Amino acid sequence: METIALNNPAPVAQADRVKTIDMIRGFALLGILLMNIPGFGINWDAWYNILKGPHNTKDYYTMTIIGSFFDGTMRGLFSMLFGAGMILFTQNKKELPDGPSVAEFYYRRLLWLVVFGMFNAYILLWFGDILYYYGFCGMVLFVFRKSNVKWLFALAFVCMLVTMFKNQQRWNEPRGQRIAYREAIQARKDSAKLTPEQQGAISSWEKMQSRNAQGPDTFFMNRNERTMRSNYATIFTYWVPKNTDSETNGLYHGWFWDGLTMMFLGMALYGLGFFSNRLSTSTYVMWLLIGYGVGIPIGYLAFQQGPVLQIADFNAYADRFRMTPDLIYDVRRGLISVGHACLLILIYRSKIVPWLMRALANVGQMAFTNYLMQSIICTWFFYGYGFGFYNKWQFHQLYYFVFGVWIFQLIVSSIWLKYFRFGPFEWLWRSLTYWKRQPMKR
Amino acid sequence: MSYQPAGTGTPTAVPVSLNDSENRLFSLDVLRGLAILGILVISIWEFGGFSLNEQTRLRLLHKGLDYSLFGHIIIFFEGKMKALFALVFGTGMMLYLTRPNQFTLPQTHEYYIRRQLWLMAFGIIAAFAILWPGDILFHLGVMGILLFPFARMSRKGLLIAALICTVIYCGKMFWNYADDKKALRKYSVSKKLEEKFKKDSTERHRKDSMAGMPVDSIKVRDSIGKKNDTLTRQQKEDKEKWEGITKRVKYDSTKASEKAEKEAMRSGYGKVWNHLLRRSQEKESVWFYKTGFWEFGSLIFLGMALFGFGYFNSSFSKNKYLLFGITGIVIGFLLGWWRLELVHDKIPDYEKYIKGHAIPPNQFFPIENIVMTFGYVSLVLWLIRINILKWLWKGLNAVGRMAFTNYFIQIIFCTCFFYGYGFGYFGRLSQREMYFLVIEIWLVQTVFSVLWLRFYHYGPVEWLWRWLIYAKRFPNKKKTV
Numbered sequence A: 001m002e003t004i005a006l007n008n009p010a011p012v013a014q015a016d017r018v019k020t021i022d023m024i025r026g027f028a029l030l031g032i033l034l035m036n037i038p039g040f041g042i043n044w045d046a047w048y049n050i051l052k053g054p055h056n057t058k059d060y061y062t063m064t065i066i067g068s069f070f071d072g073t074m075r076g077l078f079s080m081l082f083g084a085g086m087i088l089f090t091q092n093k094k095e096l097p098d099g100p101s102v103a104e105f106y107y108r109r110l111l112w113l114v115v116f117g118m119f120n121a122y123i124l125l126w127f128g129d130i131l132y133y134y135g136f137c138g139m140v141l142f143v144f145r146k147s148n149v150k151w152l153f154a155l156a157f158v159c160m161l162v163t164m165f166k167n168q169q170r171w172n173e174p175r176g177q178r179i180a181y182r183e184a185i186q187a188r189k190d191s192a193k194l195t196p197e198q199q200g201a202i203s204s205w206e207k208m209q210s211r212n213a214q215g216p217d218t219f220f221m222n223r224n225e226r227t228m229r230s231n232y233a234t235i236f237t238y239w240v241p242k243n244t245d246s247e248t249n250g251l252y253h254g255w256f257w258d259g260l261t262m263m264f265l266g267m268a269l270y271g272l273g274f275f276s277n278r279l280s281t282s283t284y285v286m287w288l289l290i291g292y293g294v295g296i297p298i299g300y301l302a303f304q305q306g307p308v309l310q311i312a313d314f315n316a317y318a319d320r321f322r323m324t325p326d327l328i329y330d331v332r333r334g335l336i337s338v339g340h341a342c343l344l345i346l347i348y349r350s351k352i353v354p355w356l357m358r359a360l361a362n363v364g365q366m367a368f369t370n371y372l373m374q375s376i377i378c379t380w381f382f383y384g385y386g387f388g389f390y391n392k393w394q395f396h397q398l399y400y401f402v403f404g405v406w407i408f409q410l411i412v413s414s415i416w417l418k419y420f421r422f423g424p425f426e427w428l429w430r431s432l433t434y435w436k437r438q439p440m441k442r
Numbered sequence B: 001m002s003y004q005p006a007g008t009g010t011p012t013a014v015p016v017s018l019n020d021s022e023n024r025l026f027s028l029d030v031l032r033g034l035a036i037l038g039i040l041v042i043s044i045w046e047f048g049g050f051s052l053n054e055q056t057r058l059r060l061l062h063k064g065l066d067y068s069l070f071g072h073i074i075i076f077f078e079g080k081m082k083a084l085f086a087l088v089f090g091t092g093m094m095l096y097l098t099r100p101n102q103f104t105l106p107q108t109h110e111y112y113i114r115r116q117l118w119l120m121a122f123g124i125i126a127a128f129a130i131l132w133p134g135d136i137l138f139h140l141g142v143m144g145i146l147l148f149p150f151a152r153m154s155r156k157g158l159l160i161a162a163l164i165c166t167v168i169y170c171g172k173m174f175w176n177y178a179d180d181k182k183a184l185r186k187y188s189v190s191k192k193l194e195e196k197f198k199k200d201s202t203e204r205h206r207k208d209s210m211a212g213m214p215v216d217s218i219k220v221r222d223s224i225g226k227k228n229d230t231l232t233r234q235q236k237e238d239k240e241k242w243e244g245i246t247k248r249v250k251y252d253s254t255k256a257s258e259k260a261e262k263e264a265m266r267s268g269y270g271k272v273w274n275h276l277l278r279r280s281q282e283k284e285s286v287w288f289y290k291t292g293f294w295e296f297g298s299l300i301f302l303g304m305a306l307f308g309f310g311y312f313n314s315s316f317s318k319n320k321y322l323l324f325g326i327t328g329i330v331i332g333f334l335l336g337w338w339r340l341e342l343v344h345d346k347i348p349d350y351e352k353y354i355k356g357h358a359i360p361p362n363q364f365f366p367i368e369n370i371v372m373t374f375g376y377v378s379l380v381l382w383l384i385r386i387n388i389l390k391w392l393w394k395g396l397n398a399v400g401r402m403a404f405t406n407y408f409i410q411i412i413f414c415t416c417f418f419y420g421y422g423f424g425y426f427g428r429l430s431q432r433e434m435y436f437l438v439i440e441i442w443l444v445q446t447v448f449s450v451l452w453l454r455f456y457h458y459g460p461v462e463w464l465w466r467w468l469i470y471a472k473r474f475p476n477k478k479k480t481v
Helices: A002-007 A014-041 A045-052 A058-070 A073-092 A102-123 A131-144 A149-189 A196-214 A218-228 A232-271 A281-312 A314-320 A325-350 A354-365 A367-382 A398-419 A424-434 B026-048 B055-060 B064-076 B080-098 B105-128 B137-146 B155-211 B215-228 B233-249 B256-265 B269-308 B318-346 B350-356 B365-385 B390-401 B403-418 B431-455 B460-470
Strands: none
Touching: A014 A058, A014 A073, A014 A325, A014 A354, A014 A367, A014 A398, A045 A058, A045 A281, A058 A073, A058 A281, A073 A102, A073 A131, A073 A232, A073 A325, A102 A131, A102 A232, A102 A367, A102 A424, A102 B105, A131 A149, A131 A232, A131 B105, A149 A196, A149 A232, A149 A314, A149 A325, A196 A314, A218 A232, A232 A325, A232 B269, A281 A314, A281 A325, A325 A354, A354 A367, A354 A398, A367 A398, A367 A424, B026 B080, B026 B365, B026 B390, B026 B403, B026 B431, B064 B318, B064 B431, B080 B105, B080 B137, B080 B269, B080 B365, B105 B137, B105 B269, B105 B403, B105 B460, B137 B269, B155 B233, B155 B269, B155 B350, B155 B365, B233 B350, B256 B269, B269 B365, B318 B350, B318 B365, B390 B403, B390 B431, B403 B431, B403 B460
């Protein structure tokens, strides 16, 4: 890849470089809503019911596309750009002879990001918030901002291994139960006398099986729906323990590694000039083909062999996989995310839809505002204290709404940036970081 | 003292030696040494399997010398030594960021962050390789990063921040208690309902049999009655929630959980690892988020503020130190005493306790902690200043300068001594034997530290730490001597 970069040595203007990054960020930001919208608008049992079948509904097709093509990829891309943005932030700022160092601004900024994340989770009531854990990941990234590309790839790999290890550890438990069950059944067939442990293994697996067959507990599902359609205070108290759980266990066991993997990868790719439009067209084409060509089939298979099979026949699923199919998660989404980025840059270079690319860049420039705006719009539309559309739509119908939000954000961002230098939340964030009101008007 | 950038200019390479002994504060190292030794007084409970839960306190209740020892330790040590360590950490943090050195400000900050990240890494080793679930290095590392942006705050601001953390920490105690109260209320409702159902069904049965109904129809009526007479899922959940809470508090005469714990801790490395994994993870995630942040935060902020006031440079008059010291310790003692009294009421019957008390026993524990720790700090500073017990301060100073090494020696020794893959003394020592051991460890550590520092600049782990931070090996041997 380096040789190709050398073939195209013309330095890209700073403005141009930032533009492609903003564009990709805008794209990822809009894409994130694809994954978040079910969380905002539909009861969780929807997943189970749709995956169970029949498999010729609009809902199922939508879910297949979302599950195999988009799942995790938009967040992945967003994380990559967060890593790249970290390098940009520290590079663009000059160390001043007196006054706070760049490190101080950087860590203040991240601490505020953590606070914004908590605001998003506890006040705006979006339990799927990512800002909180981005803040923590960012605090680790700082010391690696000057590391070379090889190291960054290695770090991304190590973080991915941690996720894999944790996923496998989680899978070992049901898998172990299944094995114990099968051994006990075999022993019973051989008409041996069963030990208490073997009897326990049989009964505990059967219990799990019947639980799986029943699907999500209607008691919880009804309570969830009832709560989400009620007032602010009720939803607030309902989410407190869940938000706490995701900001503690979620961060510690999953999100931290999930974020770091892609952030390190993003920093490495940024180092190669990937996001800043510095590679040759043929390189982008190649990586588009590799990313999509390998990532999508894996995604489709993982979806069919993963959630679909799990619900259709959990026994078969447990028998088939010694290693959980989740192990491939980061590989798949890394590939597809890279594919997304290549596709966008190629479209940008071909100049087919410059207006759309500009609009995406605008969305990306206001990514922080737009992210929080999605929480505000969606909670108000779906939750009980707003319009209360929670669980009233079918799964695929949610995506009409997503489309509407996209159009809205594309237009509003473009208009806003005509008059102002930053989005409103960016302005607030900046002002808090520098602890001084920042000029906003153009 | 306000925040001074440590000089700017062209970046320089890492100097050959970073001997900062001139910049160390003698009294700060004494306090650090005191903290590292003192921490063992409490952590030995967990190492040795002494305090598996609050049951221990019940068993020791009103039993002569053992109880009196235990009570004093609860009042004078529980939480305070960890707090002292955090306070010193906060001061050390400011010292690192502001002391004059060869680096530019950005470089200092870069090394500062690396330092914290390595501290976290050492904490992870302590928790998951040496198997010490009570580790605090990880937490201090994270706190050092989170509170880094506050280094420029005024000393008054820092004091207010410490106060806010303390108040929130108190608030958390109260909210947790309120949750328990709520759980009990819901439990009582469900419980009453259940009793009524039972009565109804017996009543029905009695009536039926008196009426001489045939057995079959009794069965039918019974099943209909039962259907209306069962708790809903929600009610059942309410009931189980409270039962879960009391289970933790109640004295278990079968000692089943204790036995299981002992068995697990007396087995091989793999088993102990598995057994402690969840606990260590919980400590680094949930506990940190809910409690640790506020506990450490209040003390670190206080340490930062005291640095700003020049408290460790004897910037106040002698008498003030004595006054602060005595006031702090007396207030802390009274609060601790009260807490202990409330604990006595709580353990035998938590339900009764909730009905009779508006606050939990540990309601003011955060205040007790911070006030008493401040008292200790002041008293030690006073004692150093009036120039008595010099040998003691010298010894503690050496321990403090090698605090990191001593911490690791403690946990390596204790895990090997108590856990099954070592000597397996877990749960086998009485309280008095345990504290005999603690005193032995203290003596050995002090002597070792004094001797080591005669020949070397830094303790081995400190030396390694610096190597990792600056990516450079420093000569450690002292030339003279």
